[in-house]
Amino acid sequence: MNNHIVENLKKEIENFKSILKVEKVGNVIEVFDGIAKISGLSDVKSSEMVTFPNAEVGVVLNLEEDSVGVIILGDYSKIKEGDQVKATGRILEVPVSDSIIGRVVNAIGTPIDGKGIIKADNPSKNSGPSAYPIEKVAPGVITRQSVSEPVATGIKAIDAIIPVGRGQRELIIGDRQTGKTALVIDAILNQKGQNMICVYVSIGQKDSKLRKLQVRLEEGGAMAYTVIVSAGASESAAFSYIAPYTGVSIAEYFMDQGKDVLIIYDDLSKHAVAYREISLLLRRPPGREAYPGDVFYLHSRLLERACRRNEKYGGGSITAFPIIETQAGDITAYIPTNVISITDGQIFLETDLFYKGIRPAVNVGSSVSRVGSNAQIKAMKKVAGTLKLDLAQYRELEAFAQFGSDLDESTKRQLERGKRSIEILKQSQYSPMKMEHQIVVFYALTKGFMDDVPVEKIKTFEAGLIDYSEANAKNFYKEIKEQKMWSEKGEEELKKVIADFKKSFI
Amino acid sequence: MATVSNNNIARAIYLAVKDKHTTEQHTVIKNVVNFLFRRRMLSKSKNILQSLNNIVNHANGVVEVKIWSKYKLSHDHKDHLEKILKKRYGDKEFIFLEYLDDKLLGGFNMEVNNELIDLTLKNKIYKLQEHLKTEYE
Numbered sequence: 001m002n003n004h005i006v007e008n009l010k011k012e013i014e015n016f017k018s019i020l021k022v023e024k025v026g027n028v029i030e031v032f033d034g035i036a037k038i039s040g041l042s043d044v045k046s047s048e049m050v051t052f053p054n055a056e057v058g059v060v061l062n063l064e065e066d067s068v069g070v071i072i073l074g075d076y077s078k079i080k081e082g083d084q085v086k087a088t089g090r091i092l093e094v095p096v097s098d099s100i101i102g103r104v105v106n107a108i109g110t111p112i113d114g115k116g117i118i119k120a121d122n123p124s125k126n127s128g129p130s131a132y133p134i135e136k137v138a139p140g141v142i143t144r145q146s147v148s149e150p151v152a153t154g155i156k157a158i159d160a161i162i163p164v165g166r167g168q169r170e171l172i173i174g175d176r177q178t179g180k181t182a183l184v185i186d187a188i189l190n191q192k193g194q195n196m197i198c199v200y201v202s203i204g205q206k207d208s209k210l211r212k213l214q215v216r217l218e219e220g221g222a223m224a225y226t227v228i229v230s231a232g233a234s235e236s237a238a239f240s241y242i243a244p245y246t247g248v249s250i251a252e253y254f255m256d257q258g259k260d261v262l263i264i265y266d267d268l269s270k271h272a273v274a275y276r277e278i279s280l281l282l283r284r285p286p287g288r289e290a291y292p293g294d295v296f297y298l299h300s301r302l303l304e305r306a307c308r309r310n311e312k313y314g315g316g317s318i319t320a321f322p323i324i325e326t327q328a329g330d331i332t333a334y335i336p337t338n339v340i341s342i343t344d345g346q347i348f349l350e351t352d353l354f355y356k357g358i359r360p361a362v363n364v365g366s367s368v369s370r371v372g373s374n375a376q377i378k379a380m381k382k383v384a385g386t387l388k389l390d391l392a393q394y395r396e397l398e399a400f401a402q403f404g405s406d407l408d409e410s411t412k413r414q415l416e417r418g419k420r421s422i423e424i425l426k427q428s429q430y431s432p433m434k435m436e437h438q439i440v441v442f443y444a445l446t447k448g449f450m451d452d453v454p455v456e457k458i459k460t461f462e463a464g465l466i467d468y469s470e471a472n473a474k475n476f477y478k479e480i481k482e483q484k485m486w487s488e489k490g491e492e493e494l495k496k497v498i499a500d501f502k503k504s505f506i
Numbered sequence: 507m508a509t510v511s512n513n514n515i516a517r518a519i520y521l522a523v524k525d526k527h528t529t530e531q532h533t534v535i536k537n538v539v540n541f542l543f544r545r546r547m548l549s550k551s552k553n554i555l556q557s558l559n560n561i562v563n564h565a566n567g568v569v570e571v572k573i574w575s576k577y578k579l580s581h582d583h584k585d586h587l588e589k590i591l592k593k594r595y596g597d598k599e600f601i602f603l604e605y606l607d608d609k610l611l612g613g614f615n616m617e618v619n620n621e622l623i624d625l626t627l628k629n630k631i632y633k634l635q636e637h638l639k640t641e642y643e
Contacts, residue, residue: 012641018633025622029553039553040620065511066557086622 024087028052029067031079034236035281038068038085047135049088054078057108058085059092059242062282069282071238073108093131094246096253101197104214104228107239107246112230113214132253134245138304145310147344150375151262151319154190154432155183157362157425160384160442161391162347165375166260167308167317171339173324173331174349178361180323182429183349184264185213187321189220190432191262197254198226199263201247204240204270207232220430231274240274248305248318255309255316263306267323268299272335289334296338303342345369358426364388365395377484380435383442387421390446394418413451420450423458436480437466440473440494449498453505465501473497512550515542516557520565568599574607575614591618 026040036058041050050058050070056079062069072079094109097119104113111118147165164170172180188198200217202210210230217223227250231243244265251261265271272295279292287293299322306320322343324336329351331340340346347367354361376384393414401407401415424445427433433441441462444450453461470477476490476497486494519538523531542548563570571591573579579587579602588600595618607615612627 009638012638013634016634016637018630020623020625023622023624024620025617026620039556042620066513066553084622 024089026050026068026085026087028079028081028083028085030081031072031076033281034072034076034238035278036070036072036076036079036085038070039066041068041085041087044068044087045091047091049090049092051086051088052079053083057092059238061278062284071241071278072236073238073242076236091133091135092242093133094249095130096132096250097130100227100250100253101225102223102227104210104230105246107229107231107235107243109246109250132249134242134249136249136252136305138301139307139309139313143309143313144307147308147371147375149260149308149317150372150377150380150435151187151196152190152194152435153183153187154434155186155360155362156427156433156438156441157360157364158183158187158347159435159438160380160387160425161364162345162362162367162369163372163376163380163384164319164321164345164369165308165372166319167306168345168369168371168375169303169306169320169322169343170369170372171322171324171343171346172349173326173336173340173346174361175326175329175351178349178351178354179359179429180325180349181209181213181266183347183360184266184321184323185216186430186432187262188217188222188226188264189430191225192221195260196225197251197259197261198222199247199251199261200226200228201244201263201265202228202230202232203243203265203267204231204233204274205266207234216430237274237277240271241278244268244271244302248302248320251318252305255318256314258315260317260319262319262321265302265320265322267325268339269325269335272298291334295335296342299335299339300342303339344371358422359429360427362425364391364425377435377480379439379480379485380442382485383439383446386446387442390414390417390421394421416451417445417448419455420445420453420458423455424450424462426459436477437470439480440469440476440498441465443494444498447495447498449502453502461505464505465498468501468504469494469497472500512553512557515547515550515554516561519554519558520561563601566599568601569595569618570601570603572603572605572617573614574605574610574616576607576610576612578604578606579614587616595619 024041024043026038029037029039044050044060044063046060046063048060050060052058052072056072056074056076058070058072060068060070095118096109100118103111103115103118105118106112109118147167149166151164151166151168153159153164158164172183174180188200191198200213210228210232214223214228217226229243229247229250231239247263247265251263254261272291275295275298276291280286280290284292303320303322306318308317309315322339324339326333326336331337345368348363349361350363351361353363373381394417397411397415398418401411407415424441444465450458450461473494476486476494479486479490519534522534526534542551569591584602591600592598610626610628613625613630615626616623
């Protein structure tokens with residue numbers, strides 16, 4: 001047996017012919033703050049991977065007349081002047097396979113969760129190529145179709161008033177500590193059984209925060225369909241810069257299999273700051289707020305990769321939830337306005353609302369979804385239309401009501417309805433609500449069933465109504481699930497069930 | 507205004523000293539040093555000289571070949587190499603710059619026009635290792 005192996009090896013060695021490979025090389029001129037200037041490297045492409053002697057990887061960003069600017073992805077302390085750098089001829093790529101689901105990887109796709117390597121190749125499953133370039137041109141017009149399927153976030157304020165469709169890019173914007181991350185965690189938790197893969201890209205966050213998030217997702221069983229890409233606060237700006245592109249490449253891998261993907265960039269303000277740092281180190285000219293001139297393109301090329309592909313091109317979608325952190329509520333700053341203009345709508349979270357106890361602190365007046373209403377199911381559209389109107393009237397009358405004491409009956413009624421609407425839209429963290437439950441609650445609210453329920457008892461009424469209706473209005477629920485709309489018969493059944501519950505409640 | 511690169515300066519120097527007599531060339535070089543001093547660019551002189559060297563070599567059809575080897579190469583070796591290099595880079599004059607590297611096991615490394623041709627024993631063993639790995643995994 002041993003002889004046989006040795007014989008085979010001998011044959012292999014004898015017959016082995018080394019193919020001569022010519023490599024493009026250059027030399028390090030200077031290294032500083034995660035950046036290297038390199039001479040030589042002729043014919044190198046922008047975004048091409050280069051390797052340093054200690055096996056560290058770099059990405060070419062600046063192509064100058066007599067030098068090349070490279071960001072170093074890793075430890076740059078051992079790289080010194082005169083070191084030889086080799087071009088690889090490949091754009092930076094991330095290894096992907098189905099087994100990446102449930103894992104935490106860094107910005108270059110290396111696992112950091114201690115669960116071993118991710119096998120990139122899976123030829124038996126024919127799951128496509130194993131390495132995806134992180135920079136890719138967004139799908140063209142011909143390959144796309146319009147947004148028509150909803151993303152159920154489980155958050156009442158969003159699903160009813162600011163609906164999001166599969167393939168949409170919806171910005172989540174707000175100051176620090178307004179519940180931006182909490183909102184997206186809820187959205188991920190609600191994707192259980194919704195045939196959706198989630199990719200959470202953490203940019204410049206504390207490792208402790210990421211760990212908490214991972215534990216929360218594990219507890220909620222959400223890691224079974226989630227991938228976390230992390231570029232921590234302790235890592236260099238280069239990692240923060242490429243992390244979102246790595247995330248979207250992973251998302252594209254699943255979209256290419258015809259799957260729907262939800263990607264969260266938490267957050268793009270830190271991404272822009274990381275890019276500013278790199279650009280200034282590379283001596284690119286600073287522009288407004290010291291950001292480089294192409295900071296708009298930085299985000300537009302990333303968010304354009306979110307799309308819904310038509311069946312002819314394999315279907316699948318990438319829905320993006322970029323997050324932007326504002327400073328003191330200033331949404332007119334450079335990066336917020338850029339991202340607002342790129343996305344298909346925004347969800348504003350306000351500190352004032354948060355401290356008033358309205359959580360999620362969504363300002364429904366300023367939030368908008370430009371394409372999501374097409375994706376809303378018919379039943380939700382019907383109840384949400386009235387809800388939007390009620391809230392708009394409430395906001396208008398609320399200001400007047402503070403001055404005048406003599407209010408006519410209809411105004412008082414509108415104010416009371418508004419108060420209850422606000423109360424219903426409150427939702428505690430980690431408790432996403434099913435679409436059919438939301439419809440029942442909004443139906444009861446907009447049809448006036450809650451008008452005589454005291455505001456402080458609204459939440460108890462809501463919880464009781466959900467349990468009671470689920471047990472007694474089975475036909476209504478069935479119709480919503482199957483036909484996405486109720487029939488007259490179903491409506492009658494629900495009305496009766498609500499009325500019965502109300503009698504027992506009051 | 508665009509930044510002046512080392513290459514720009516080297517090209518300007520080349521054009522200024524080209525077709526000039528030695529005394530004129532001396533004056534030009536003096537002016538270049540003054541210019542670099544005034545513009546606080548003396549620290550870049552090494553890189554500028556490197557660029558100038560490349561320009562001159564290019565103009566004269568000369569190619570520098572850096573070779574790292576364990577032992578000094580024989581004339582036969584060099585002649586053989588020159589023939590191979592002429593096939594790849596055309597009919598040019600090759601200047602061999604030899605460096606001895608104790609870390610090498612055998613063979614040699616060659617750098618021509620930012621291209622590295624690795625003919626070391628270590629690289630061959632590494633390739634054989636990769637080949638055997640793919641065959642037996």
